[in-house]
Structures are given as structure tokens and as C-alpha cells.
Amino acid sequence: MSTPGHWGEDGQDDGNILVLRSANFLKAGGLNYETAALRKFDAKKLVQKRLEPGDLLLERSGGSPAQPVGRVNRFDAQGDFSASNFLQILRVRDKVDDWFAYYLLDSFYAQGGTEHLQKATTGIRNLDFATYLATTIFLPPLDEQRRIAEVLRSADEAIRTAELAASGAKSARMALLADLLHRADWEPERALPSGWHTPLLDMMAKRGSGHTPSKQFSSYWNGDVKWISLQDTKRLDRVYVTDTAATITPEGLANSSAVLHPANTVVVSRDATVGRSAIMMSDMAVSQHFISYTCGPALSPLYLYYWLQRMKSVFERIGAGSTIKTIGLPFFKGLKIAIPDRAEQDWTAELLWQADSQVFAAEEAIDRLRLVKAAVSDDLLSGHIRVPA
Incomplete structure (x- = not known):
């Protein structure tokens, strides 16, 4: 019917x-x-x-x-x-x-x-x-249809189990972020632990930004310099960024306001998808849509990354603009960070990295299961593989 x-x-x-x-x-x-x-x-x-x-x-x-x-x-x-x-x-x-x-x-x-x-x-x-x-x-006999459906339902159940594991890992990560990190001036009702302080982030790391080389010169593009832009949104919030959608040449770098930032520089988006962040795995440049922080010896890049993750809701709340959300430079100039000593930063960052590793492992398991199900579905539903009684 x-x-x-x-x-x-x-x-x-x-x-x-x-x-x-x-x-x-x-x-x-x-x-x-x-x-x-x-x-x-x-x-x-x-x-x-x-x-x-x-x-x-x-x-x-x-x-x-x-x-x-x-x-x-x-x-x-x-x-x-x-x-x-x-x-x-x-x-x-x-x-x-x-x-x-x-x-x-x-x-x-x-x-x-x-x-x-x-x-x-x-x-x-x-x-x-x-x-x-x-x-x-392809329509096999009814009893074989039911056996095929049972195989695929089992695959779906395995995927749901993996999704529950991923959801639990994400919840644990969020709880750790809230428990271990303080949002400085944005969380005044919560007292700082003993030994913590709230300096300007600019005092702990060198703040920078970037630029987009002119698109009129093909010699500025498709070179060896990795260049983080809004095209890389999906690559952010995964701790480290290793590759970029677009690259520029040394000539493009030299003829623009773009800057080559060293590995371990932390970047955060100030436009559109505000608050997304990552740590550069190698030397990279960024577009004007990002703020970069090259940490001094008293600030762990991994700790800063997780602190920026903790601040995402603040960034999203203050982002202004009817078409594209933007956070102005004055905000970053006055931004304070809540930090303990370097040893505790490293300990905190390691705990959060372990939590993220569990999230990533669970997500990879889901991806693998979906690939297996897709391959099995294709074989079973096309009749390439039969399911005898």
C-alpha cells in the first residue's frame, strides 16, 4: 500500500x-x-x-x-x-x-x-x-529478507552502543573542563583555588593575527605555507591542526600582512564560528578571522587550548553581528586568563588530553562501524552475498 x-x-x-x-x-x-x-x-x-x-x-x-x-x-x-x-x-x-x-x-x-x-x-x-x-x-525469499535485516539491525545496535560510549566520553570531558578550569572574570561567583591568578592573556602569550593574500596573484597561492582560514572550521576543536584547506607561498606571505607563526601556537576563531580553537602542529599562517597566541614559558599551549575551549560559550555569547558573528580586538586586549603554576597546568592539560583521546577513539570506532555496515549492506542488499538458513 x-x-x-x-x-x-x-x-x-x-x-x-x-x-x-x-x-x-x-x-x-x-x-x-x-x-x-x-x-x-x-x-x-x-x-x-x-x-x-x-x-x-x-x-x-x-x-x-x-x-x-x-x-x-x-x-x-x-x-x-x-x-x-x-x-x-x-x-x-x-x-x-x-x-x-x-x-x-x-x-x-x-x-x-x-x-x-x-x-x-x-x-x-x-x-x-x-x-x-x-x-x-533485489528481493530474496521472505525468510532470507528477515535474516539480512537481522544482520543489519545487529550492526545498527553496535553503532548505537558506540554512540552511547562517545556521548558518555563527551559528557565526562565537559565535566572535567568545568571542574578543572576557571573562566576568570566571566565566573566571578566561583573563587579561584589557592595559588591561581588572573593576568591578562597578553602578558602570558604573544597575541597575533593574520591576513589573506591578494587573490589576484596566482603566485601567492598553492605553496608550501599552511594557512588556517574559515575553510578549516571542521579541523578545529580537535586539539591539534595538522593540515589546512588552502596554502600560500612565501611570496604571498611576504606581500601581505600574514605572519608565519611557530608550531605550538594556539589559534582561536574570532569570526563566524567564533570560539573554535586548535594548536598548530607546524609553522602556519592564519587569515584575519583568527587570533593567534604564541605562549611564553609560563603558559602551556595545551592548557591554553583547553581554557579557550572552556570559554567557548562566552565567545559565542559576546559575538556581535547580524550576518557574521565577530569578536572585536578590544575584547582580546582585555582578556584575562585564570592559571595555576606551570606544573599544575601541565597536569590539568594531560587529564583533559586523556579525556579527549577517549572521545576521539569512540568517534573513530563509530566511523569504522558505519563503514563496515555500509559495505555489508551493499553486499547483502544487492545479492552479492547470500544469507542461507
Whole structure:
């Protein structure tokens, strides 16, 4: 059975059904039932459009340039739910396992199967549903479908277990940051431990910035000098930055206000994604969107990195600008840091580094499991590998 979803009428006062939309599709898979919209259906639509456990929800309209239309999810809740008119409700036939059908359609989407089935109108992407339904698929006997689905559910369970481990590691890291580091003037209600002090950060590290060489001269670009820019957002907040999206040449460095900062310099973004930070693994330059700190002997670069991480909420709060958030230079000139002696800095930074290492290990485990699942899915759902009884 296949039927389009229905939006119904405003149900604020007398709603009788919860309607799921594309917005209820979770990035990691599954549905967020808590934010379903309360709507009102007439008696006929209630019967026609009510979801049953095992129904599949196919996104027929929506998507974006970075996210093709055609995502799919499996409904597995109890209660009165339906789907919006931007979704298609699919109910499998007797000789088709709903879990197998879900994994098949989800794999088709993940491999880009819907990209050529999109029709864009006024910013909304619509799925060519007739062509979608005409796609040839591998359909083994029902008992084998169930065995395949069980294998893939086991893979999903392993991924969820790894995600819980990663979430726990991240929570432990955040708790350590809050417990071990003080945010100086931004946390006056919390007394400094004995032996700590709050000097200007400029007294403990040499502050610098950067520049963007002219794009009019090709000889300034694609050289050997690593250059941190807003393109490197995803490389930050991972403790160390080892590579950059763009590089410049010594000529570009010499003919601009850019500066080559030494390894172990700490950088923090002051524009757009304010507060993201990292430590340079090698000599690098930065764009004007970053502040750099080259630490003196009394300040550990790793401690400074974690202190800046602790300050992220402050940076985000004070960032000004309607289009691009920016933190002005006067803020950094007056910024104070709360620090203990160097030995305690090193001890604190080491504890936090160990916590981060656990987070990174958990995230890498998730990535590996997802790669394994993708490979197994491709083999099982295409029939390249059969699953005998």
C-alpha cells in the first residue's frame, strides 16, 4: 500500500492525531516522535492515514543542495500518528519484510540513488515517485529478507552502543573542563583555588593575527605555507591542526600582512564560528578571522587550548553581528586568563588530553562501524552475498 501523507487542520484546541514531518527525521536515523505536530483529521482521513508499526515514511518533497530528497524512515511507535503531505506512507506486502524494505530503501538513498530523481521547483525538491517505484531491486525469499535485516539491525545496535560510549566520553570531558578550569572574570561567583591568578592573556602569550593574500596573484597561492582560514572550521576543536584547506607561498606571505607563526601556537576563531580553537602542529599562517597566541614559558599551549575551549560559550555569547558573528580586538586586549603554576597546568592539560583521546577513539570506532555496515549492506542488499538458513 502506498498513500500520500496528509496535513489536516490546526489541532491546537481539538487535535486528534500527531503528524510526522521531514523535520522529525533524525540525522543518525530514526524519528523524533516528541516534536510531532498535533493536527485534526476528519473521520475518513483518520482511518486512511493512520500509521501502523512497520510503515515506511518516504520524503517526497524537501531536501536541499547538500541533502537530496528521498530520505526514508521506519515508523515503530504506538499511538495515533500520521505523516505530512510532504511524505509518502509505504506499507509492505505480505511477502516483504518491513525491516528489509527499510534497509533497502535507506541504502538506495545513501548511495545517491535519488539524486537523479529530483525535480526542483521554487527551492523545493520533489521526488519523481513513479520512476522511484519503477527501480529494479533485489528481493530474496521472505525468510532470507528477515535474516539480512537481522544482520543489519545487529550492526545498527553496535553503532548505537558506540554512540552511547562517545556521548558518555563527551559528557565526562565537559565535566572535567568545568571542574578543572576557571573562566576568570566571566565566573566571578566561583573563587579561584589557592595559588591561581588572573593576568591578562597578553602578558602570558604573544597575541597575533593574520591576513589573506591578494587573490589576484596566482603566485601567492598553492605553496608550501599552511594557512588556517574559515575553510578549516571542521579541523578545529580537535586539539591539534595538522593540515589546512588552502596554502600560500612565501611570496604571498611576504606581500601581505600574514605572519608565519611557530608550531605550538594556539589559534582561536574570532569570526563566524567564533570560539573554535586548535594548536598548530607546524609553522602556519592564519587569515584575519583568527587570533593567534604564541605562549611564553609560563603558559602551556595545551592548557591554553583547553581554557579557550572552556570559554567557548562566552565567545559565542559576546559575538556581535547580524550576518557574521565577530569578536572585536578590544575584547582580546582585555582578556584575562585564570592559571595555576606551570606544573599544575601541565597536569590539568594531560587529564583533559586523556579525556579527549577517549572521545576521539569512540568517534573513530563509530566511523569504522558505519563503514563496515555500509559495505555489508551493499553486499547483502544487492545479492552479492547470500544469507542461507
